[in-house]
Amino acid sequence: MLLRNRLLTLQITSFLSLPLSPPIKTRPSTLSFQTLLSNPTHPSQNPNPKRHVLAPKAKANSTILDKDVLFMSPGVDPAEEVTENMVLPGSNIVLGPYAGDAKIKEVEFVKSSARAKDCPKHDRPEFAILGRSNVGKSSLINSLVRKKDVALTSKKPGKTKLINHFLVNKSWYFVDLPGYGFAKAPDAARMDWSAFTKGFFLSRDTLVTVLLLVDASVPPQKIDLDCANWLGRNNIPMTFVFTKCDKMRAGKGKRADENLRDFQQFIKDNYRVPPPWIMTSSVTGLGRDELLLHMSQLRNYWDQ
Ligand code: GDP
Numbered sequence: 696m697l698l699r700n701r702l703l704t705l706q707i708t709s710f711l712s713l714p715l716s717p718p719i720k721t722r723p724s725t726l727s728f729q730t731l732l733s734n735p736t737h738p739s740q741n742p743n744p745k746r747h748v749l750a751p752k753a754k755a756n757s758t759i760l761d762k763d764v765l766f767m768s769p770g771v772d773p774a775e776e777v778t779e780n781m782v783l784p785g786s787n788i789v790l791g792p793y794a795g796d797a798k799i800k801e802v803e804f805v806k807s808s809a810r811a812k813d814c815p816k817h818d819r820p821e822f823a824i825l826g827r828s829n830v831g832k833s834s835l836i837n838s839l840v841r842k843k844d845v846a847l848t849s850k851k852p853g854k855t856k857l858i859n860h861f862l863v864n865k866s867w868y869f870v871d872l873p874g875y876g877f878a879k880a881p882d883a884a885r886m887d888w889s890a891f892t893k894g895f896f897l898s899r900d901t902l903v904t905v906l907l908l909v910d911a912s913v914p915p916q917k918i919d920l921d922c923a924n925w926l927g928r929n930n931i932p933m934t935f936v937f938t939k940c941d942k943m944r945a946g947k948g949k950r951a952d953e954n955l956r957d958f959q960q961f962i963k964d965n966y967r968v969p970p971p972w973i974m975t976s977s978v979t980g981l982g983r984d985e986l987l988l989h990m991s992q993l994r995n996y997w998d999q
Contacts, residue, residue, distance in 0.1 A: 764963070766971035768989070769793050769996035783985040785940070786973035790988070793999075797984070797991040800864050802840045807857035811894040814870075815860050817901045820994050821868040825892070826908030827918060828874035831938035834977035835908065836871060839987065858895055867903075867994055870895075875918065896931050903993045904932040904971075906986075911951040911974070912942040915958045927966070935962070935972035936986065941979045 757778035765777055768791035781789050808814045826832050840863070859871040872892055896902065905926055909919050926933045935958070942951045955974070962969050971989060975982035 764969055765789050766969060767791075768971075768992045770992075783973065783989060785975075785982050786971065786985055786989070787969060788971045788973060788985075788989050791992050793992040793995040794988050795991055795995060797987040799840050799987065802842065802869070803862045803865075805860040805862050805868070807859050809857055810891070811858070811898045814858055814895070814899070815868070817899060819862075819867050819901060820903045820997050821860075821870050821899060821901045822903055822906060822990055822994075823870040823872055823895070823899075824906045824908065825872045825922070826874060826936075826938070827910065827916065830874070830908040830910045831977055832871070832874060832908055835936070835938060835975060836869065838975075838977040838980065838983055840869075856891070858892075868901075875922065893925075893929075896926070897929065902931065903990070903997060904934050906936045907933045908936050908938050909958060910939055911937040911955050911958075912939040914954050915961060920961060923961075924965075933970055934989065935970060936982075937972065937974045939976060939978075940974040940981055941976035 757780045760777045760779060760782065762773075762777060764787055765782065766786075766788045767773060767777075768789050770792040771777075771789050777789050783790055805815055806813075824832060824836060840861075856873045858873075861869040861871065863869055872895065875892075896905070907919070907923060907926065909915070923933065923935070937951075937955055937958070940951055940955075959972075962972065973982050973986050973989060975986060
């Protein structure tokens with residue numbers, strides 16, 4: 696059956712009607728960013744321990760976490776107690792039994808499409824990657840696929856407003872979508888983007904999740920919140936991917952960890968069950984393997 700329907704029961708039922716609903720009060724999070732950053736992956740659930748150098752032995756008396764702030768991945772028993780070592784480091788994602796085969800072995804550019812209906816036919820799982828321009832999208836794609844020029848296609852003149860499909864391991868698609876929020880773009884240009892990209896979201900039954908990139912080095916931006924709200928209202932599964940998380944040192948304005956906390960508050964206030972989120976840095980490689988593992992569990996669940 697279509698992917699969207701399957702994953703909807705996992706993720707989308709958790710969305711509240713946004714943004715008008717009054718905030719839902721949840722218990723305080725027991726997850727601190729420091730805890731998550733140093734949090735090991737559960738070795739017994741790690742399908743490929745060699746890839747996860749952060750995964751020491753499970754602590755015998757690991758802290759039990761508040762499920763109100765966690766994303767329970769497919770196959771995780773909702774009744775099970777979740778301890779720190781079951782959560783992917785730097786995220787709220789509980790590792791489940793479908794994780795595996797996360798490695799990217801080959802990537803092939805397939806096509807650029809000007810309209811949703813020109814995209815490759817709906818025959819493989821897709822992960823769409825979306826965010827404000829300058830959020831670090833190209834850097835993240837390059838870091839994920841470990842190639843310097845894969846994402847550059849979308850930066851060539853004339854391709855910036857296209858939907859770009861990349862086939863990974865001959866089995867699933869990475870879909871690079873146009874960035875949004877050009878400061879100087881006239882309203883008409885924004886509307887054009889909206890119709891174009893929204894058309895893609897609303898027509899793809901094979902869309903596993905949107906990776907919504909959010910720059911952690913700046914305070915939460917209205918346009919990102921608007922985008923998240925739109926996806927939520929339209930039942931499009933999403934994963935918040937925080938970029939530039941290496942910028943933790945005090946500088947001008949708020950630090951990345953404070954910005955993240957503010958964004959977390961938005962998630963807590965607006966979602967009955969939180970969507971998955973994960974911290975990344977293309978500079979240090981933070982979150983790279985964890986994001987790929989998260990994607991693998993959603994994909995394998997669909998593929999079964
Ligand atoms: P795009 O417009 O979303 O594709 O963004 P780019 O990938 O081109 O990145 C925009 C700017 O942010 C560039 O100057 C990058 O070097 C920088 N950048 C991207 N990712 C990171 C990151 O993880 N950490 C830091 N410190 N800078 C980053």
